[in-house]
Amino acid sequence: MNKDLPRIEVCLSPALLHLFDTKDALVVIIDVFRATSTIAAALHNGAKCVIPVATVPECIELGNSIENSITAGERDGKVAEGLQYGNSPSEYPRSFVENRTLVLTTTNGTRLLHMVKDAAIIITGSFLNLTAVCDFVVKQNKNVLLGCAAWKDRFNMEDTLFAGAVIDKVKDHFTTNCDSVRAAQHLYNTSKGNNIISFLKDSSHYRRLSAYGLEADMEYCATPDLHPVVPILHGRELVVHK
């Protein structure tokens, strides 16, 4: 990596975010299972926008105030009380979501997204839009922070692996002195021989979600480039970058 290039770093948990300088940077929010996967699917299938919110009451209130909206979110693997839909990318086909506003509450991804205050650009990433995100990241020529949503601040494998996949594709355009970058890239490079999902099957999040019967969902979320859009934050709304 060349020192004149912009910097790329990986934040493995929201609890480590204070260690990184996000001022004027491009931040990629990563919550593979499943918030940022669902966001990619909904926007690619024609949703007008996705509004990420932290709590169920906020979700309900905002849903009531926006015409043609859908309120969605899960707690413990079920649609949260008072909301209409869940947090699965498969719930948002074009026939359902087109031209509608998805108000989405999730535990980890939304919180991280709201924690990043001074970034120049915030986008969301998942395997479903891996290549689109990488192409966007390279074009901006800015310092980049790949922010893993983790699970209640705990390091998780799937978000780190996605960060590694991004680094593997964009590394020639950045410099770094961040061991998290090296670890994520090494994990990705030494696991991709198998497919992603088989590597993730032993992870804590996979185990938690498979107890709710969500294996097919996770397999979907681990598939690259099914929804090639770049969700970008404008005000409170995530919209497709054009």
Place this chain on the structure above:
Amino acid sequence: MNKDLPRIEVCLSPALLHLFDTKDALVVIIDVFRATSTIAAALHNGAKCVIPVATVPECIELGNSIENSITAGERDGKVAEGLQYGNSPSEYPRSFVENRTLVLTTTNGTRLLHMVKDAAIIITGSFLNLTAVCDFVVKQNKNVLLGCAAWKDRFNMEDTLFAGAVIDKVKDHFTTNCDSVRAAQHLYNTSKGNNIISFLKDSSHYRRLSAYGLEADMEYCATPDLHPVVPILHGRELVVHK
């Protein structure tokens, strides 16, 4: 891994320590470059004990109050002003350190050690005492937290790799649902084909310390089992477990 066995987890940074329950657990403090390597070397070479302290003034004060003591610590790769020696395992041969008390201040390892309040047992680990630490860890039959000192709260490769080495050796005696354990173990397993130090040569800490000419020191710190002792914390003192 079997669910009836005690639990093993890895804390990748002191900033994540609050996520782990250390009550009645065995905590292994890991600061490979170089505090816990120096501790293993000094104790194996006959030091009476090592007293880890957080600051240079504390180190000086304690050194003045203890007979036959050595004050040691570095800041920016040099012996800190007011102290006598540095933070290199090679500075503490038996001829120098035997029967003396080493009062040692380090940036990262000491801080983590003082942050763990309610553990049943605290020991320190490094490649220099890898097998001794693993044997001890297995015998205690307690929940275990492998605590990486990291670098100013940032994830680092060498401490994580050592955690992975421990997990690789003790895994049959523990259960886990911690992705940090899986990541550390995978990093270790996929890197050990090369020797440890060649894998670490790209890490941020290696780069920082090699700018001070400390390559030989780091190569020493990456060598397994040169100092097969278990440093255990009794009150404020680290002594050899017998």
